[in-house]
Amino acid sequence: MSVASVKGVRDLLPGEAERWQAAELVARAVFRAYGFAEIRIPIIESNELFVRSVGEATDIVEKEMFTFPDRHGELLCLRPEGTAPVVRAFIENKLYATDPVAKLFYIGPMFRYERPQRGRYRQFHQIGAEVLGVAEPLLDAEVLEMVVHLVGRLGVTGVELQLNSLGDARCRPAFLTALQGFLRSVRAELCGDCHRRLEVNPLRVLDCKNEGCQAVLARAPLVSEALCAECRAHYEAVKAYLRQQGVAFVEHPRLVRGLDYYVRTAFELVATTGLGAKNEVAAGGRYDGLVRDLGGPDVPGMGFAIGMERLMALLPEGSSEPAQPFLFVASVGQTGEAAWRLLTELRHEGVPAEAGYEGKSLKSQLRRAHKLGALYVAILGEDELNAGQITLRDMKAQRQDAVPLARARQEIVARWASR
Ligand SMILES: [Zn+2]
Ligand SMILES: [Zn+2]
Numbered sequence: 001m002s003v004a005s006v007k008g009v010r011d012l013l014p015g016e017a018e019r020w021q022a023a024e025l026v027a028r029a030v031f032r033a034y035g036f037a038e039i040r041i042p043i044i045e046s047n048e049l050f051v052r053s054v055g056e057a058t059d060i061v062e063k064e065m066f067t068f069p070d071r072h073g074e075l076l077c078l079r080p081e082g083t084a085p086v087v088r089a090f091i092e093n094k095l096y097a098t099d100p101v102a103k104l105f106y107i108g109p110m111f112r113y114e115r116p117q118r119g120r121y122r123q124f125h126q127i128g129a130e131v132l133g134v135a136e137p138l139l140d141a142e143v144l145e146m147v148v149h150l151v152g153r154l155g156v157t158g159v160e161l162q163l164n165s166l167g168d169a170r171c172r173p174a175f176l177t178a179l180q181g182f183l184r185s186v187r188a189e190l191c192g193d194c195h196r197r198l199e200v201n202p203l204r205v206l207d208c209k210n211e212g213c214q215a216v217l218a219r220a221p222l223v224s225e226a227l228c229a230e231c232r233a234h235y236e237a238v239k240a241y242l243r244q245q246g247v248a249f250v251e252h253p254r255l256v257r258g259l260d261y262y263v264r265t266a267f268e269l270v271a272t273t274g275l276g277a278k279n280e281v282a283a284g285g286r287y288d289g290l291v292r293d294l295g296g297p298d299v300p301g302m303g304f305a306i307g308m309e310r311l312m313a314l315l316p317e318g319s320s321e322p323a324q325p326f327l328f329v330a331s332v333g334q335t336g337e338a339a340w341r342l343l344t345e346l347r348h349e350g351v352p353a354e355a356g357y358e359g360k361s362l363k364s365q366l367r368r369a370h371k372l373g374a375l376y377v378a379i380l381g382e383d384e385l386n387a388g389q390i391t392l393r394d395m396k397a398q399r400q401d402a403v404p405l406a407r408a409r410q411e412i413v414a415r416w417a418s419r
Contacts (some may be wrong), residue, residue: 002159008114008122018323019312020125023154024107025255027127029307030150031105034142036129039104041085044112047075055260055292064112078111082128083261083287083303084294090132091296098211119313127311128284130303132158132291137234139302140265140286143242148247151269156314158272159281162252164224165235165243167265169289171228176202178221189216194366207258217254224253232263250350257313261287265302271314281314282306288333296351324373325354326416333382338405342390345409351416370395376415 005011012020013387021218027038041359044386054060066078079085086104089095095102107127114120129146131139144161153160167175183190183198189418191210198205206217227235242249249267257266266285284304292298327346331339339355354372356365362379379391379400390408393400403411 008116010121010123011253015381016312018075018317020308023308023311023315024127026154027105027107027150030146031129034103034146036103036105039086039089039106039319040108041079041089041106043079043084043109044076044090045079047077049078049084049088049294050077050165051079053087053259053261053294054081055201056315057179057204058260059204060112064114066111066113066128072313080112080353081110081259082106082108082126082305083130083259083290086128086130086303087132087287087296087301090299091291091294093320096119096297096299098134099133103129103131104294105129119309121309125307125308126305126326127305127376128305130301132234132299132301134302135288136242137237139266140238141245141247141285142306143302144238144242144249144265144267145245145247147284147306148267151281151311152307154311155316156271156281160270160272161249162255162268162270163239164248164252164255165227165231165238165264166223166256166266166267167332168225171226171231172263175223178226179203179205179223186219188214189213201260203256203260204258206254206256222253223256224251229261231264232279235259238265245413256340257283257285261290261293263288269306271310279310280307281310283296299303318345323352324375325352326419327351327353327412328365328369328372328374328377329353329355330362330369330377330379331355331359332362332365332380333385335380335382335385338385339378339380342380342405346412349409349413349416351413374417376412380405 001389050065051061054061060080065080066074069173070076088104090102105128109125111122111123113122116122131143149162180202183202187195189215190205191208194205194208194213194340205213206220208214255266255268262285264286267283268280269282271281282304286302288300290301329339343353343355355373356368366377375395377393377395379393384390387404389402390405391400392411
């Protein structure tokens with residue numbers, strides 16, 4: 001019996017992988033234009049990193065982490081998101097000492113033990129970015145403008161930027177008290193999870209997925225109405241900058257995001273068509289205080305992540321053929337050595353070239369070349385070898401020329417260059 005893949009993960013096969021590569025290439029170019037540099041963070045981290053950042057009573061930490069002890073009993077996990085690892089790396093490598101502003105992006109897999117559904121996997125992929133070191137609302141607007149541009153550049157049309165402010169350490173305590181008071185008054189109508197959350201972390205009740213809870217929460221106090229003067233001014237400035245830049249947005253006073261570290265600006269980029277119920281393409285926000293809470297200096301932060309699976313589901317199918325060879329070398333008879341040398345020389349020149357392996361008939365090799373989509377076939381039979389030449393067949397034009405073997409490499413490289 002064969003061994004199957006683990007539940008909730010999937011293979012990205014040739015064809016689809018090329019589509020992902022193309023999207024990643026666009027993202028890299030956009031990040032570069034906006035002054036971001038890549039960071040490659042590990043896939044495994046200490047479990048504690050996420051307990052201390054994402055938060056103890058969050059769905060991610062309570063239910064969705066792939067947590068396991070290593071052989072010495074240290075509790076590790078597969079990273080469920082990218083922000084905390086980037087902040088950890090920022091602190092550990094003292095990036096703040098080289099430049100007061102760090103603009104970093106990452107691309108890679110994340111892991112959450114969720115119920116697998118269409119478009120939702122336990123290993124999923126994110127393109128994310130973080131800016132550390134800027135508190136000004138201009139940065140929030142810059143990051144929002146970038147993510148909207150990036151998603152558009154990737155080819156997604158029909159997204160809505162939903163925006164909210166979550167307050168900060170100054171104004172949130174009063175809001176949490178008010179929220180807790182409300183939640184206690186409607187306790188009987190809430191689910192079991194929420195009974196516990198309302199005591200430990202009342203904000204997390206707001207992202208309960210239970211429909212009964214959601215109905216009750218429609219009457220809950222709004223965080224956006226409890227902002228202190230500084231948070232209100234920050235939020236107003238972000239919105240003013242967005243209007244200046246012509247970035248459309250919708251205020252969404254119930255948007256809270258399912259992570260503890262967000263303060264002030266929080267947002268979601270939501271697809272208005274094509275994805276069904278779970279339709280956010282990108283999300284993020286400001287997290288001033290997180291760097292300090294994880295043991296670093298008191299440096300503000302702001303970031304977002306784009307969900308690759310959702311993104312790719314929204315993109316037009318386009319060309320999804322695996323890369324085809326430019327040339328197929330068909331060797332007939334005792335010409336293997338010369339054919340192999342030509343093949344290797346061309347590959348060293350960067351020409352995608354392929355060959356048969358088993359000394360099959362010319363007809364069978366041509367069939368294989370056609371199946372692979374090769375644009376040219378170099379035929380090297382014993383007659384050709386004795387005459388010191390190859391037959392170069394243009395598969396599309398259905399014609400062929402004799403090319404001296406000594407010039408074959410040059411000729412094929414030239415055709416590749418002018419393809
Ligand atoms: Zn505030
Ligand atoms: Zn609930």
